[in-house]
Amino acid sequence: MRNSKRASILATAWIGLIAIPSTAALAANSASFVKVDTSTVGNWIGHYGADGYNVSQDTTVKTAAYAQINLSGASNYVWSASPAGTAALQRPENPSGRIASTWYAPNSFFIDVNLTDGNTHQIALYNLDFDWSIRSQTINVRDASTNAILDSRTLAAGAAFHNGEYLVWNVQGHVKYEIIRTGAFNAVISGIFFDAPNGTSSGSLSIPTHHATLANDGQNLKETILTPTNVSSASFGKIVSVPLSGDVYTQPLFQSGVNIPGKGTHDTVFTVTGNGVAYAIDAYSGAVLWTSSLVPPGATAVLDVYSTPVLSALTNAMYVLVHGYSGSVSIYALFALNLADGTPYAAPAVIGKIGGWTTYISGPSIASGRMFNGNLLSRNLVLNPINNVVYASFAAGGDLGPYNGWIVGYNSVKNASGDLSQAAVWCSTPNGNSGGYADGGNGAGGIWMSGGGIAVDALGDMYIATGNGSFEQTLATVPYNGRLTTNVSNLKAPSGMDFGDSVIKLRPDSDVDQSHGDNPNGWGLHVADYFTPADQSYRQGPKDLDVGSSSPVLLPPEVGSTAHPNLLVMSSKEGEIWLIDRNNMGGFSSIADNVVQKVTGQIQGMWSTPAFYSLSNPSPVMYYVADAYGAATGDFAKAFSINNGRMSGTPVSVGTYRFSKPGSTPQISANGASNGLVWALDPGANVLLALNAGSLAMMFFNSGTGANALPRAFPHAFLTPMVAAGHVYVGTKGYLTIYGLH
Known part of the structure; x- marks a missing residue:
């Protein structure tokens, strides 16, 4: 998948993680960056997604009870339904199987995440340049109310992006992830994962x-x-x-x-x-x-x-x-x-x-x-x-x-x-x-x-x-x-x-x-x-x-x-x-x-x-x-x-x-x-x-x-x-x- 014209658009619907809003008082919108993870690669099971997950184009989705999710401006693409290697994400219904897939847009798209219970949760996005397009991209985390940038990360072109890397935040409230292409073809995200804060954040330190x-x-x-x-x-x-x-x-x-x-x-x-x-x-x-x-x-x-x-x-x-x-x-x-x-x-x-x-x-x-x-x-x-x-x-x-x-x-x-x-x-x-x-x-x-x-x-x-x-x-x-x-x-x-x-x-x-x-x-x-x-x-x-x-x-x-x-x-x-x-x-x-x-x-x-x-x-x-x-x-x-x-x-x-x-x-x-x-x-x-x-x-x-x-x-x-x-x-x-x- 080199550009949007060559991409085979298999579906345009977002397989969402939708939950009924909580009656808890909402916390201020915030996002604190935790880490870059380049060692887990596609082997996410047991590391991420205990509360919820969505692997792009896989039919098994676990809904996080506290999360409302909406994808806008993106399409779906599958590089390979049964790829070799560990860069592609494990299929949740069959961990020995994998899928190399992504949500993408020629320039940028948004993932809107509303955490409705007022608590802090960990969110991880999986970034994968599976076809070695030498991609680079920036991810801005924006306050959904004010549009102010709460955090910004840049992924450089190279082996880490090709092999797969997670960006991980601790998030409260309502945020929007803005994925922006900065080099080569298309902005891409292959999966989103929800967990309780597990101590990997610095917290207040x-x-x-x-x-x-x-x-x-x-x-x-x-x-x-x-x-x-x-x-x-x-x-x-x-x-x-x-x-x-x-x-x-x-x-x-x-x-x-x-x-x-x-x-x-x-x-x-x-x-x-x-x-x-x-x-x-x-x-x-x-x-x-x-x-x-x-x-x-x-x-x-x-x-x-x-x-x-x-x-x-x-x-x-x-x-x-x-x-x-x-x-x-x-x-x-x-x-x-x-x-x-x-x-x-x-x-x-x-x-x-x-x-x-x-x-x-x-x-x-x-x-x-x-x-x-x-x-x-x-x-x-x-x-x-x-x-x-x-x-x-x-x-x-x-x-x-x-x-x-x-x-x-x-x-x-x-x-x-x-x-x-x-x-x-x-x-x-x-x-x-x-x-x-x-x-x-x-x-x-x-x-x-x-x-x-x-x-x-x-x-x-x-x-x-x-x-x-x-x-x-x-x-x-x-x-x-x-x-x-x-x-x-x-x-x-x-x-x-x-x-x-x-x-x-x-x-x-x-x-x-x-x-x-x-x-x-x-x-x-x-x-x-x-x-x-x-x-x-x-x-x-x-x-x-x-x-x-x-x-x-x-x-x-x-x-x-x-x-x-x-x-x-x-x-x-x-x-x-x-x-x-x-x-x-x-x-x-x-x-x-x-x-x-x-x-x-x-x-x-x-x-x-x-x-x-x-x-x-x-x-x-x-x-x-x-x-x-x-x-x-x-x-x-x-x-x-x-x-x-x-x-x-x-x-x-x-x-x-x-x-x-x-x-x-x-x-x-x-x-x-x-x-x-x-x-x-x-x-x-x-x-x-x-x-x-x-x-x-x-x-x-x-x-x-x-x-x-x-x-x-x-x-x-x-x-x-x-x-x-x-x-x-x-x-x-x-x-x-x-x-x-x-």
Whole structure:
């Protein structure tokens, strides 16, 4: 069937799936795309059609009780009533038999679907270019009331269309499928299938921040599609590598159900390149939905984008920190973009400028005279949902000094002037002169955490770790005069309030400047508690043994004890694992580390952040992929159980795959307590790996060097994958690659 004149029109009547309308209240018309399925091909029985089905030109039809269907503008055609191969659909009355048939129109036709019960149902359309006409087509899902496009999909000419592919949506209410020929002869559909939503849709899912959650634990427990069984099969692999304008230094983010004007509703992946171009990409097809080029005001070009953006459900915006320059002037700016189209939600906030490497032009400063250095690098961005402030943290690239560690906060909700107003400034070493490693005598204490995120607890307190820098071992009561709250009364802190090589709990406050004179670190944030190891002074100088080479992970009360219900886990370049009470972090003692538990000698140095699987059986588990300090390679993946406020002293599971330096920050995907998978990137081998969460020696997937290989290398060592809705997303040089079932 090459065109309508040559087609044998066997019938013009639609064999409809007609049902009596329900009296239930009708839901709003909606369509959320679920997936492309190219693996089932014509073998639909047992996969689709449990509620209803209509295979074109087959006489057996099952009516979906909730569906009213009408076909308009199409004719019927049978390529073959008894074809060979699996592309043709099974006959429902005789699954061993098949029929290669279609509804078609020379240009376009409609399938009107009215779901009358007010509930969501899954609808799958089977697309088949059986006679290799090199067809291509677009399917728009329109709101039957307004004619607005709710979703749009394009099927390219090629083997997938020839072998048969399903497009699957979750639908409510009354919609019209518009099938439009875009290449070769005729628009075609070979079957329609109705099912209950079976968990393959993302539903309401958001991965809005680095390492998946504000607890910084890296776990997505709503993964209903990927399992050890299907990830280890030939059906899992690379779907598409989307070319981008630059390299990706950040983790992709995910938001379901984004309404893109003129393009319908899409589950969407957001990413940004190192040259400052933000992308919204369809989460399943890889189609680019919008782009936005971001250059800080006053800059002529972009230097880098190292911080993973954050998404806000309150403002429906993405916040992106961009580092630009103009000649010798270095400039940071925080952008806020509407998720729907990439246009500005608010004017960008310029954080700071510096001329050359020394001349201070403008930006944050504190009373001690420390001034924000625009040549610093930022690898951390977090949105605190309690006060709706976006915080960015900074450290020096390669310890090039002089420098300090900084956190700067801006309100995520724009003010009456359309700006993001400044909400906080905090300096880790306001008075320091440590003489430490390459800090230029300025205090250092950078907040870099190997690209790890700032953790935020349910009360809005934030947790960071600092690198080498000043720390006065003479302690004094914090100078807050009882005005600013702390974990413990009369908290003893370093006399100069310099917090190099420390794990710090920061509490937002209502200060708008330093006029109270009692917070030497800044305003809008203050130290509520901290932990500093007993050997802090040993870590300084050329040894360069940062505490802050990893980032804190917050644990739920279920794994704590009566005495210590709220815990965090922290590691360092020396490979210690500290279990710290968030309610009383231990402060500093030169004699011993005042923590709940300290595990040594089990992992190598950490240049990454561990992941935590809270529902792992038989007990919750921490997963580490460490470096091997001083060695040519990295370490093996290791898992430690944790329960009743204690971590196992040795690993409960060890992988057999040795990672490259500097290790990896893993992610967990699971459907609650089942189907746990550990995902990690190996930066040296340039591969994506999937390990069994219950036994790390079992590797289910290695992207390798063949058809599933990543298209290019990672631009730096601190990247991590993102897992959502049955797919895994990986940024590399020049590409975003999507893995999934196919």
